Amino acid sequence: MNFKYTLLAGVIVFTFAVAPLVHAQDEDADALAETVGDTVGIDVGFSIPSPDEVRAIRDRRPSQAVSERVGRNIMEAFELYEEDLTQEAIQVLRGTNARNDFDRAYLARFIGNLLASEDELDEAIAQLERAVDFNILSFGDHGASIRLLADLNLQHENYEEALQRYQEWIQFTGELDHEVFMRMANAHLELENYEQVIPFARKSVAHQETPNRNPYILQVAAFYETQQIANAIQVLEEGLEVLPGEERWWGQLGMFYLLEEELEKALATMELAYLAGYLNRENDFRALVQMYSNLGIPYRAATVMERHIESGEVQGTPRNYSIAARSYHSAREFNEAAEMYTQAIAVAEDDEDRRDYYRRRGDALLFVDRYSNAAEAFSNAIQLMDPDDDTTGRLYMSLAEAYFYAEQYGDALAAAENATRYDAHRRNAESWAGYIRTTAERRGVDLD
Known part of the structure; x- marks a missing residue:
């Protein structure tokens, strides 16, 4: 799923209200005229009439009423509609013989509204188009018909x-x-x-009485699709000023800062969101961990990863455990690193990963003088290696070191001698073997 639909999924929900079935009153037109007028600086590509122009449009509309016979059928249909007998109401209206264009337009509008309430969109659209095309209804009815026609087309994906x-x-x-x-x-x-x-999204923002998230989401999606990340950041910053409780936006803003390589802003934003409890997705936690690592804060990276693996919010995969382990290692918390590698080994799915984690666990244990445990880890790694693989020599060297400091000189010598079989390590291994013999002899240990 691409970003746009990830961003919008389950967020933007439009409700389409069917226009009133009774005659719209034009007395509201004066109040409406007071609210109109273009928003300075936002060009939507067409002109918007001024209040005076709206009054002129309203005054030019004909003032008519439906004929008596049509009016009776309309009242009968309305009563059926109020009794939830919508299909019966539609049949009454369809059977009405209209004798002039105003009656035809009014009936088409009424039928269109009823069909829309029944989700019969195609026929509803056709009836409303007919009503609008007559261009004879009152100001309120004509406007309501156009609006509903627009809403139904949007719902029907006739964009x-x-x-x-x-x-x-x-x-x-x-x-x-x-x-x-x-x-x-x-x-x-x-x-x-x-x-x-x-422009349309910004126009929407400009005329909101209370802040709404959707226009901001639409702008972010559009800017992302056109790779205008800096503008997407600006929109999210503006949105969070008025809607600071939009939890997912904080994480999205942090990720956009990251895309723009504003690393400190990215971390500050993500950390703020994290401390406020706004992050709740695995990708968010992983992103925060990566930011801590990139900015040289490995201990925080490790603890955040470990905490959310334990809580189940981040999957306990070999990769995630190893990220925590490497971060602990970078923070020189070697015991914790070794424990995370143990967890990685337990869930690893192939021998290549297991031997890498065993090796790294052994390296961490050497740093905290846990030589016997380190030797065990290196031995396990060697058992999973191809004997002909030259990198096995490095593991034997590490094993020799662990045994040596554990004062198990015989095992250390055996490991060093095994390392001499590998060209890349022969010289160092021979030196190690000599040093091990000398040390053992000095300490009275017989290696023969």
Whole structure:
């Protein structure tokens, strides 16, 4: 799954409300006109009427009423609808003989609304298109029909048509509805018109009464798709100023800082999110561990990894245990490193990994003078090696060292002599063997 759909999955949810089935009142038009007017500096590619222009549009609309016979059928259909007999209501309306365009438009709108409530989208769209095309309904009814038509097309994934209808609605009503701008941004994202996502999403932000996460998500997705990571960072920073409780954004911001190689900002952001309890995915914990390592804080890297393996939030894989082990090793916490390598060995799936972890465990144990344990680890590693592999010589050298410091001189000598069989280590192994004999003789140990 790519970033866009990972980011959006389960986040942006639109609800599509069916327009009122009764006649929309134009008395609200004056209040609506007070809310319209373009947002300075955000160009959405078309003009938006001013309040005065909206009033003029409203005043030019005809003032009509349905004929008496059609009105009776409409009331009957409405009563059926209120009794949850929607299909019966639709049949009543379909059987109504309209004698003029206004009746036809009103019936088409009513039927379209009912079909939309039944999720019969194709037919609902066709009826609403018919109602809108007559262009004869009142200001409120005509505007509501266009808006519902846009919403249904978006729901039906007719993105181009949805965009056209939303623009028509805005240019008819002049209304600056943040939800509509957000839906237009979403349609552009689905069409991969990434540059067009931004102005509509920002327009949505500008007209929100309360902060909403979705316009920010849409912008981040668009900027990510066009590899404008710095702009994505700016959007997340703005979003977190107004929505600091959006937990996943903190981790995403940290990862974007990392992409831009702003390592200190990346770590500071991820650490803040971690301490606040906002990180809850394995990838987030692993990213934090990597940041600690990159910035030379290995102990924190190790403890975070170990803690979340133990909690089950990070899988106890050989790789994850070995990351914790290497971090402990870098922090010179050799006992802890050795323990993590033991855990890695227990879950390793192939001999190559096991012998590497045994070797590393032995190296760690040498640093804390646990020579017998180190010798055991090196011996186990050798048992998993191909005797003809030249790197086996290095393991025999390490084994000789462990036995020597454990004062097991006979075993140390045997290991050194085995190492002489490998060209890359012969000279050092022969020197070791000589030193072991000398030391043993000085200490009264008979190696013969």
